[in-house]
Amino acid sequence: MSSNGISIRDWLDSMVEAMNELAPTTLGFDDVEVKEIKEVFPVGMSGAYIALVSMDSSLQIGLVSEPKGCETLALSLMGMEPGEEELSEQDIADSVGEIINILAGMIKRQMAKKINAVNLGLPIFINGHIEPRQRQETGVAEVKIGPVDAQLLVLREAE
Amino acid sequence: MKILIVDDSKAMRMIVKRTLRQAGLGDHEVIEAGNGAEALNAISASKPDVVLCDWNMPEMNGIELLEKLNENGKKVKFGFVTSEGTPEMREKAKGAGALFFISKPFTADTFQEALNPVIS
Secondary structure (H helix, E strand, C coil): CCHHHCCHHHHHHHHHHHHHHHHHHHHCCCCEEEEEEECCCCCCCEEEEEEEECCCCEEEEEEEECHHHHHHHHHHHCCCCCCCCCCCHHHHHHHHHHHHHHHHHHHHHHHCCCCCCCEECCCEEEECCCCCCCCEEEEEEEEEECCEEEEEEEEEECC | CEEEEECCCHHHHHHHHHHHHHCCCCCCEEEEECCHHHHHHHHHHHCCCEEEECCCCCCCCHHHHHHHHHHCCCCCEEEEEECCCCHHHHHHHHHCCCCEEEECCCCHHHHHHHHHHHHC
16 A cells, blocks of 8 residues: 555654653643644744655655754754753754654554554654745644644655 | 663653653663664664664664674663554564563663562
8 A cells, every 4th residue: 555545644643642652751742732734834944754665666754843943842852951962963963863763663563454564764854944845745733742843744746 | 780771862862761760760871872883883882671662773773783793692681762653573582582661751660670680
């Protein structure tokens, strides 16, 4: 079964479910609030992306926020309070990359019954936005992870 | 006892160290490697007792590292700490001799449950 047999909304729901599990256990935030589901990718945000690849399709998922939001997520992952330590841009990229990596693993487990043999890529961090092409489908969940306004993104080729 | 943590993410290596402390295993010496190739060198040079290894890494991934250790006849207690964890991967890891398989996200309890039998 290709990933295109599953709707973008299903992928977003899976990401939100994974983030709901990850936020309290790994980031120390109690809740994840979904503010809006939409299609248009944000501009002016930074974040981490990772590919989920099967034999016949591929999908990118991302976690983006304002620079301050990315820093807060990174500090939270490392169990630090804001202001406790100044993180380098590399530390922030590494940490947000690790968050999306964990999310991707959780989504892969959730989707294992629907899609066979999905492999994960390695996370990348982008300071800037992704411009989807015309034939690409996108989905965005605007969320609040603890105090951080962030967006969960899904991008894939349209059928 | 010496524990080798292998993960390409510095943040995750820090989290694994913190979780070891929270699990009451903080008294052991901890060394680190950023991928499987670095870990091979670290295992030869430092002879750790236990290896906690990520699966998905650049250069040499975790299962390739374990297979290489088997090929070279290196005996070390080995387990995975990874964001993945499908039944197929667990089976493959077990078949290659992994003693435990911890999926991220994890807690100190998860570490205790997986590591206490191995360390004791």
